[in-house]
Amino acid sequence: MFIFLYPYIYSIGYMGRYKQSLAQEAVQEYCKIADKYDMTPTELSLAWAYQQPHVASTIIGATTMKQLEENVMAYNKKHLISTEVLSDIDIVYKKYRDPSKL
Numbered sequence: 001m002f003i004f005l006y007p008y009i010y011s012i013g014y015m016g017r018y019k020q021s022l023a024q025e026a027v028q029e030y031c032k033i034a035d036k037y038d039m040t041p042t043e044l045s046l047a048w049a050y051q052q053p054h055v056a057s058t059i060i061g062a063t064t065m066k067q068l069e070e071n072v073m074a075y076n077k078k079h080l081i082s083t084e085v086l087s088d089i090d091i092v093y094k095k096y097r098d099p100s101k102l
Contacts, residue, residue, distance in 0.1 A: 026096035033088045039077060042067075046074035048089065051081045 027041075034044040049058050062068035 022096050026092065029092040029096070030089070033085070033092065036088070037080060037085055039080065040070060042070050043074040043077050044085075044089075046071060047077040047081050048085075050075055050078040 030044065031041050034041045037044070039047065046058060046060070049055050060068070060071040062071050
């Protein structure tokens with residue numbers, strides 16, 4: 001299976017698929033929500049994940065000290081995820097359920 005999919009995946013390329021999809025629009029909408037509530041997109045996404053009852057832990061991917069600090073400090077912003085923030089996130093999610101589709 002992997003051998004069969006490998007040429008297809010790399011023939012169109014990741015960036016080609018990304019730029020042809022709705023992913024960029026979805027990212028911009030989530031960034032607007034983060035800005036609205038004085039958070040970075042990273043803080044918004046991690047704070048959202050931290051307050052989800054079904055999430056036991058998160059895996060962060062920091063490659064710089066600045067990124068690590070932002071990821072760790074996002075835990076302190078989980079209280080900012082109000083019902084209003086959740087509503088804004090839900091609107092974007094419903095609009096872009098699978099933004100990776102071409």
